[in-house]
Amino acid sequence: MLDVSALRVAYGESEVLHGLGFSVRPNEIVAILGRNGMGKTTLMKALMGIVPARSGRISVGEAEVTGLESYERVARGIAYVPQGRMIFSTMTVEENIETGLAVSGRRRVPEDIYELFPVLLDMKQRRGGNLSGGQQQQLAIARALATDPKVLLLDEPTEGIQPSIIRDMGRALKRIRDERGLSIFVSEQVLSFALDIADRVLVIENGEIVHEDARAAVDEAKIASFLSV
């Protein structure tokens, strides 16, 4: 569903992603692990069209999106939950989710979004800025789902979030995969979370994918060695 090949991205003269490639199938969660500064956020931004690709190809299903603007990629089925969540703090929970609806052509927030994140139903009229970090993360995922995507990108969703909410989020992401058949691509530094949710794990180091394992045959010690400083 999401196919990336030979992707190169640079900031000015400094190349950060050196021709990397991978795919995420429908109904699959792929986690990309890597230490700070290895290029995870840059990769997410390049997939979303926030930073331009120098070369390479990104496609969603049959549609190539490489040269498209971010909003055009959203229309082709990519949704993005950025690092730090970036919800609208002065808007209510419901209004935040509604900002995703324009893309899907729906008028009301589908009930199944609140089923995935019941806490958001209880807090529908609260301002986004008054939610806890974990609740804001759930809101950011809910808003992304309101666009009815085929591919969901999440950049370090566990960052700064307490363990019980991380478990809830893991359960919700697996439900989203199973019930909606989405392709989910998530960047992480927390190995336990990646192993809990992912069907496949990639490791990024200095802008290249240096290791890949199916979850069923994961070499945990090897992956941990990439993550230790």
Ligand SMILES: Nc1ncnc2c1ncn2[C@@H]1O[C@H](COP(=O)(O)OP(=O)(O)OP(=O)(O)O)[C@@H](O)[C@H]1O
């Ligand atoms: N706007 C920018 N201009 C120049 N260099 C940048 C810019 N953003 C990131 N970089 C550099 O690109 C490299 C990859 O950064 P990136 O943020 O993608 O890493 P990351 O793996 O997501 O790390 P983190 O976990 O800290 O978010 C780093 O060397 C970083 O300094």
